[in-house]
Amino acid sequence: MIIAIDGPSGAGKSTVSKSVAKALGFNCLDTGAMYRSIAWYALEHGVSLEDSAALGEIARERAISFSHEPGNPAPKQVFIDGVDVTGDIRTARIDRSVSSASKHPEVREALVEQQRRIGSQGDYVVEGRDIGTVVFPQAEVKVFLTASNEERARRRVAQNETRGVGSVDFDEVLADIVRRDELDSARETSPLVAAVDAKCIDSTGFTIDEIIEQICAMARAAGANA
Template sequence: MDCNKKIAIAIDGPAGAGKSTIAKLVSKKLKIVYLDTGAMYRTVALKAIRENVDTLDREKLSKLIERINIKVEYIGEDQRIYLDDEDVSDLIRTPEVSIGASNVAVIPEVRIKMVELQREIAQKCSVVMDGRDIGTYVLPNATLKIFLTASIEERAKRRYNEQLLKGITDVSFDDVKKDIEYRDKNDSSRAFAPLAKADDAIELDTTIMSIDEVAKKILEQIEGIC
């Protein structure tokens, strides 16, 4: 499916709702760029962890963010993220980095810096962007806004299975569930650009929906735009 217009699709929702999986599939179908914004916050968290900076220390993080170098590149359809010229795409997927990412995302200075990078990419080309505040803050004028939800049990199961597929076996299901509950609370209660459904977003509960079913519903919306 080709779209002759320059478009921006915002996909928001809590951890484990299927945002990245769906965004990747939709971007592939539309042949446009997919930007995993969560990976950017994970990269900031990794930098902080490596430098022994508390991921909730606003003062130190505001200084760290000024000297961080994050680049997003595409190898075919695969997005790779670089921290100070090192490919950290696989290193940012640990539970420790997940919690750190949720923490640093609360810091206004971090969000402002990351949003600058995200908007720069969206200005250059058509994108599918997923995160927590894409439709409400990053791309408030997005062509289409989707808000994905699912039960905590289902989201934890998906994330746990994802970890197992990646060979991460030292984390229990309960650990993953607690991580998601922590991130839900953190993301929704932060003062600056919290997780929220945009007024004009279409909400889809993916608890009992397949990946293809969710993607099909989103692509049906796009057909009316392109």
């Protein structure tokens, strides 16, 4: 079974996905980390984020993989071309760059193939921006998770403070969220949009536990055993 959770930056997709996967005994596929890895690789090797052909080649030729701990559905480490980039891809620099890298059709097409291959191997909760519309259009459960701009910025600042990477300036984070929304929604390939058959959930004013239970209930109704 595939549970697709789409939505804009800072909506809580990662937190919700990990908790839903743990509750149901699924694994997580962090597609955002894959795009962040491409952005990181390009910046580290002096490749312009506007060079679609070069970025597409990186996405095709540089393998992205994850390591897991038993009993934990969330990836412990992220690798690109064998290099551990787990912390490097969670910085403010990558926050500002990932949308520019992910907008290119060549990049998205290459990574979608990897995502489908991984997803075919078991039960996954997959979060991103085009999971229910492009990557897994036949997903048994589809959710479009969002929240107000201010709420998403507050959550991102708190997350960055906890993990010790990324900006903790509210205004800077808010501006970046708005900018990323505009880029993601306006791109020609796989724009940020809710699938027509997705359940839209605005998490503003709800606790994470309440959101998790909603999605788990949907999964059970669709046939999940847990």
